[in-house]
Amino acid sequence: MANDRVFNFSAGPSMLPLEVLQRAGAEITNYNGSGMSVMEMSHRSKVFMKIFDDTQEKFRKLLNVPEGYKVLFLQGGGTMQFSMVPLNLMGATGKADYAVTGHFAKLAKKEADKYGTTTDATPMDAFTAIPAQDKLKLSADASYFYYCSNNTIEGTQWQYVPETGSVPVACDMSSDILSRPIDVSKFGLIYAGAQKNLAPAGLTIVIIREDLAGKELPITPAIMNYKHMIDKDSMYNTPPCWCIYMLGLMCDWLESQGGAAGIEKLNIKKANMLYEALEGTKLFQLSAQKEARSFMNVTFRTGSDELDDKFVKASVEQGFTNLKGHRSVGGMRASIYNAMPMEGVEALCDFVRKFDKEN
Numbered sequence: 001m002a003n004d005r006v007f008n009f010s011a012g013p014s015m016l017p018l019e020v021l022q023r024a025g026a027e028i029t030n031y032n033g034s035g036m037s038v039m040e041m042s043h044r045s046k047v048f049m050k051i052f053d054d055t056q057e058k059f060r061k062l063l064n065v066p067e068g069y070k071v072l073f074l075q076g077g078g079t080m081q082f083s084m085v086p087l088n089l090m091g092a093t094g095k096a097d098y099a100v101t102g103h104f105a106k107l108a109k110k111e112a113d114k115y116g117t118t119t120d121a122t123p124m125d126a127f128t129a130i131p132a133q134d135k136l137k138l139s140a141d142a143s144y145f146y147y148c149s150n151n152t153i154e155g156t157q158w159q160y161v162p163e164t165g166s167v168p169v170a171c172d173m174s175s176d177i178l179s180r181p182i183d184v185s186k187f188g189l190i191y192a193g194a195q196k197n198l199a200p201a202g203l204t205i206v207i208i209r210e211d212l213a214g215k216e217l218p219i220t221p222a223i224m225n226y227k228h229m230i231d232k233d234s235m236y237n238t239p240p241c242w243c244i245y246m247l248g249l250m251c252d253w254l255e256s257q258g259g260a261a262g263i264e265k266l267n268i269k270k271a272n273m274l275y276e277a278l279e280g281t282k283l284f285q286l287s288a289q290k291e292a293r294s295f296m297n298v299t300f301r302t303g304s305d306e307l308d309d310k311f312v313k314a315s316v317e318q319g320f321t322n323l324k325g326h327r328s329v330g331g332m333r334a335s336i337y338n339a340m341p342m343e344g345v346e347a348l349c350d351f352v353r354k355f356d357k358e359n
């Protein structure tokens with residue numbers, strides 16, 4: 001790690017591997033002999049089309065995306081998908097099930113209510129748990145079942161893919177995409193804003209089972225129409241070229257870490273190390289229930305707002321940034337995505353133990 005870099009625990013945009021940044025830096029004024037930056041290229045140029053195609057291929061390989069699924073590179077963030085999912089999928093029956101296990105799923109459901117009737121498949125009082133399969137309230141006539149695999153703010157994560165029979169599953173994987181292997185064939189649609197685990201802000205990845213596209217509501221804008229974007233190969237308008245290039249570099253880096261399975265091992269090791277350090281203190285409480293704990297966002301608190309503040313302030317002096325919890329829940333949150341190195345988590349664990357002794 002270059003010694004002028006901090007350990008950045010931001011929930012997103014979040015840190016990228018130093019090697020990826022250095023490679024982007026080396027290529028920034030002249031990409032591969034083209035005499036220009038990727039930022040300056042026509043998205044229809046040969047040079048960029050190769051970047052685009054190679055990135056598609058690398059991403060599909062890493063996530064093992066099967067035939068029959070399209071990968072789209074869009075803009076609009078995770079938030080635009082809150083609208084795109086219902087606009088494109090709600091038409092089947094006019095109804096959808098939403099597993100509201102956190103802030104972002106709640107926002108998604110609210111958007112979907114504009115286009116159909118939604119049911120909360122996981123009514124709960126506090127967002128500290130993930131309901132088991134047999135607790136899900138499933139409707140046989142839902143157009144789709146929606147959930148968010150990792151609740152970024154609350155620090156909870158689904159450790160299984162819900163079984164919903166013939167109802168397609170749509171999933172927001174913004175904060176855990178490519179942090180572990182998944183069986184894409186269990187999903188109808190997966191989407192992720194790239195700025196947490198994969199690339200800079202501005203790119204949204206959508207993986208969609210092809211037969212689900214083309215049934216959009218008539219009011220669906222062309223730019224929000226999955227079928228239209230599939231037909232135009234994500235290039236109906238200018239795609240986020242630079243971010244797609246950065247995703248390609250990140251895919252190379254992930255490959256060097258052993259792919260999805262390799263990075264999962266590292267992610268589990270980092271998270272377990274931090275959870276164990278926190279559990280070993282008298283001062284800190286973990287916010288999520290044990291079975292629901294996220295391997296990406298570790299949420300904790302002291303129980304005293306004053307001490308939480310003190311912890312956050314002291315952590316900045318130690319060279320850690322962004323450990324303050326989301327304003328809606330308070331406490332602390334350490335986001336330890338793919339790019340957070342083991343040394344960052346080790347340093348945080350040492351700091352947690354030291355702070356516990358001294359307070």
Ligand SMILES: *Cc1c(COP(=O)(O)O)cnc(C)c1O
Nearest residue numbers: 077078079104152172174175193
């Ligand atoms: C950050 C986040 C979003 C919102 O993403 P934007 O790209 O900012 O629109 C949605 N869902 C999840 C799970 C997130 O973590």
